[in-house]
Amino acid sequence: MHELFTQVLSKKDLSKAGDLFSLSDQAIVNDLTEVINSIAEITSLPDYVNNNNDQSVVEICITKVTSAIRETGSIEQHADALVALLESCLNYNLKPSAKDEDPPHAKISSDIISCIFLNYNKKEVMKRALPVAVKFLHKGNRELSRNMAPYLSLAAIDNADLLSKHIQLIIDSIISGNYPLCRVLPQIYAVAKEPIHDHAMALVSLLPQCDLSDKLALL
Secondary structure: OOHHHHHHHHHOOHHHHHHHHHOOHHHHHHHHHHHHHHHHHHHOOOOHHHOHHHHHHHHHHHHHHHHHHHHHOOHHHHHHHHHHHHHHHOOOOOOOOOOOOOOHHHHHHHHHHHHHHOOOOOHHHHHHHHHHHHHHHHOOOHHHHHHHHHHHHHHHHHHHHHHHOOHHHHHHHHHOOOHHHHHHHHHHHHHOHHHHHHOHHHHHOOHHHOOHHHHHHHO
């Protein structure tokens, strides 16, 4: 791992974290899985949810990591580590506070999901990510759940077969009010009709609540 990442992560040194953006992406691309694993160690610490310094360090590191992955096109190389970090977030409270502020693990989840689904056309990445990503539909964070709809709609273009395995989670989310997720159904229907037939009446009953594009997906 690059010595600057080592210093920032091992010492949780916020004063040096900003310097990470001076590193070239190519200089750190092969370190990113190790960096992500180190981030996961910090986010799993018992006091992480109450430690503003550690949260800021992690936020900066994730921004640098996801930017480097995007700029170097290295998502396949680091997908396993990213998905593992994403999955670890499921173990924590993701519900917004009374002030409508996302808890730290929800922020991490949002950043990682965004990074991963920029690569919705990469089958191997989606194979790893989709089984974990769909679980965020039912973690009590309405914004995170609704933001999944466009990502899953993109993923469904080339990965309807993978999404069809999670149709129950998707339909449950739609029925609970995540109507934009209806746009995933036509692609899934093309490869797995039966599960959608089983819920046809419930889905049709939602038509009055849906906007036009969502209605068209249901029809």
